[in-house]
Amino acid sequence: xxxxxxxxxxxxxxxxxxxxxxxxxxxxxxxxxxxxxxxxxxxxxxxxxxxxxxxxxxxxxxxxxxxxxxxxxxxxxxxxxxxxxxxxxxxxxxxxxxxxxxxxxxxxxxxxxxxxxxxxxxxxxxxxxxxxxxxxxxxxxxxxxxxxxxxxxxxxxxxxxxxxxxxxxxxxxxxxxxxxxxxxxxxxxxxxxxxxxxxxxxxxxxxxxxxxxxxxxxxxxxxxxxxxxxxxxxxxxxxxx
Amino acid sequence: xxxxxxxxxxxxxxxxxxxxxxxxxxxxxxxxxxxxxxxxxxxxxxxxxxxxxxxxxxxxxxxxxxxxxxxxxxxxxxxxxxxxxxxxxxxxxxxxxxxxxxxxxxxxxxxxxxxxxxxxxxxxxxxxxxxxxxxxxxxxxxxxxxxxxxxxxxxxxxxxxxxxxxxxxxxxxxxxxxxxxxxxxxxxxxxxxxxxxxxxxxxxxxxxxxxxxxxxxxxxxxxxxxxxxxxxxxxxxxxxxxxxxxxxxxxxxxxxxxxxxxxxxxxxxxxxxxxxxxxxxxxxxxxxxxxxxxxxxxxxxxxxxxxx
Numbered sequence: 001x002x003x004x005x006x007x008x009x010x011x012x013x014x015x016x017x018x019x020x021x022x023x024x025x026x027x028x029x030x031x032x033x034x035x036x037x038x039x040x041x042x043x044x045x046x047x048x049x050x051x052x053x054x055x056x057x058x059x060x061x062x063x064x065x066x067x068x069x070x071x072x073x074x075x076x077x078x079x080x081x082x083x084x085x086x087x088x089x090x091x092x093x094x095x096x097x098x099x100x101x102x103x104x105x106x107x108x109x110x111x112x113x114x115x116x117x118x119x120x121x122x123x124x125x126x127x128x129x130x131x132x133x134x135x136x137x138x139x140x141x142x143x144x145x146x147x148x149x150x151x152x153x154x155x156x157x158x159x160x161x162x163x164x165x166x167x168x169x170x171x172x173x174x175x176x177x178x179x180x181x182x183x184x185x186x187x188x189x190x191x192x193x194x195x196x197x198x199x200x201x202x203x204x205x206x207x208x209x210x211x212x213x214x215x216x217x218x219x220x221x222x223x224x225x226x227x228x229x230x231x232x233x234x235x236x237x238x239x240x241x
Numbered sequence: 242x243x244x245x246x247x248x249x250x251x252x253x254x255x256x257x258x259x260x261x262x263x264x265x266x267x268x269x270x271x272x273x274x275x276x277x278x279x280x281x282x283x284x285x286x287x288x289x290x291x292x293x294x295x296x297x298x299x300x301x302x303x304x305x306x307x308x309x310x311x312x313x314x315x316x317x318x319x320x321x322x323x324x325x326x327x328x329x330x331x332x333x334x335x336x337x338x339x340x341x342x343x344x345x346x347x348x349x350x351x352x353x354x355x356x357x358x359x360x361x362x363x364x365x366x367x368x369x370x371x372x373x374x375x376x377x378x379x380x381x382x383x384x385x386x387x388x389x390x391x392x393x394x395x396x397x398x399x400x401x402x403x404x405x406x407x408x409x410x411x412x413x414x415x416x417x418x419x420x421x422x423x424x425x426x427x428x429x430x431x432x433x434x435x436x437x438x439x440x441x442x443x444x445x446x447x448x449x450x451x452x453x454x455x456x457x458x459x460x461x462x463x464x465x466x467x468x469x470x471x472x473x474x475x476x477x478x479x480x481x482x483x484x485x486x487x488x489x490x491x492x493x494x495x496x497x498x499x500x501x502x503x504x505x506x507x508x509x510x511x512x513x514x515x516x517x518x519x520x521x522x523x524x525x526x527x528x529x530x531x532x533x534x535x536x537x538x539x540x541x542x543x544x545x546x547x548x549x
Contacts, residue, residue, distance in 0.1 A: 003344070003347065004341060004344055007340075007342040010338065010341070011327075011334075014338070015327060015330060018329040019329050080325055080326075080328070081325030082325045082326070084286075084289075084321040084325060085319075087291055088314055089314060089339075090315040090342075090343055239293050240293045
């Protein structure tokens with residue numbers, strides 16, 4: 001990582017941690033997912049030695065968590081006029097996009113890694129399959145990567161944080177639910193398979209069972225790459241507009 | 242060195258900048274002057290690479306701002322309009338970030354920051370979040386940010402807007418200092434500012450460059466001839482007035498006690514000597530002869546009449 005890139009990432013993280021928002025979002029995420037597992041689901045009385053239920057709900061939780069982290073990414077820079085500082089730095093647009101992406105992903109992965117207390121806590125009480133948990137974290141990391149790239153792209157198109165949040169949540173909700181719409185079988189087969197292929201959640205499903213499929217990995221990598229390239233194009237198009 | 246070569250920039254159907262060319266040499270402070278909407282900010286956005294020009298090209302330190310964007314931006318320090326800042330960073334965090342992103346070596350960062358903090362008078366607020374700072378301090382943080390990497394070209398969009406008179410003086414001092422060795426381009430709608438700090442003025446109106454030169458040259462160019470105020474001990478008589486006609490036009494006259502004061506526009510290739518000769522020839526006694534310089538306000542009003 002070059003010094004310039006490190007400075008850009010450092011600035012994003014500093015802005016995030018100098019305000020209470022990042023702490024609140026991460027705390028809210030941990031609180032919601034834990035309460036759901038241990039209180040609503042009453043996990044310890046279920047007598048199941050698997051966390052599929054806990055990690056299986058993450059794609060839906062990410063629909064809110066990730067836009068909350070990425071909403072300010074570009075939208076807040078534009079609102080405050082600081083994009084003019086950023087875009088006139090001697091740094092390429094690709095690096096600017098990359099730095100924001102790395103910073104937001106760092107926050108999401110920090111939140112995700114803090115959920116590690118759940119497996120650390122429960123695996124003592126039963127015969128959990130370690131491979132499955134590794135697969136779940138790998139899948140969620142990939143899912144988070146693609147979702148952060150999408151959220152950041154939406155933020156670059158939005159006028160303010162609120163609309164960045166709402167539109168990113170809608171896009172992620174659609175991409176997460178697309179597979180379920182398809183299996184509801186009210187759509188033609190062709191469309192159903194297209195929706196199912198497009199769905200973030202469909203590609204996470206096998207990871208949640210502890211199976212890593214290279215096709216799923218390449219899907220997440222492709223979505224991430226596409227969103228970041230489009231984000232760079234948005235910046236360049238705005239300069240030329 | 243800044244060179245703008247016929248740059249044009251549209252926003253949708255609006256032509257914001259229309260084929261503007263100029264240069265800012267090292268050791269020169271050039272002011273962009275014009276009413277709101279004249280294209281000052283757009284020109285700066287093009288020079289700093291925030292917007293691409295639709296026609297023409299611009300060079301900063303010899304690098305094309307589009308084709309060689311990174312080396313061009315490397316040489317540049319920029320204070321955007323309204324001095325945007327990150328409210329959630331402290332002054333020191335912000336300057337550290339900008340220094341890093343502009344490639345100031347780690348070992349030199351501390352010294353570079355100390356220097357701009359000193360120059361811009363930010364010692365007392367160094368560790369305060371920018372959101373708590375007054376408008377004047379924010380503006381100075383914006384200037385410090387533009388200078389932290391010791392750029393050879395400095396572009397400042399309305400550097401004194403929103404400041405109180407003391408702060409204006411201190412910013413002007415900074416700008417004059419910078420102009421000793423660097424190419425400095427600033428925009429303003431304050432006429433005294435141009436006269437106080439600029440070596441040269443570019444006057445813009447509706448996207449076009451309508452005049453360029455020192456404030457004095459612009460005045461001459463506009464007027465086309467020089468205006469003098471002549472004071473005589475007594476009003477000139479009829480024949481004297483007739484003899485004056487080929488030398489100068491009498492624009493206005495008034496009495497001051499016994500004395501007579503006339504504003505005269507000298508004819509082409511006529512000078513004060515011709516007036517002395519005339520006075521001697523017709524027996525008038527000159528009490529005073531003063532050149533009248535058009536104020537920049539006059540120039541500005543004439544050039545931009547009808548645009549607002």
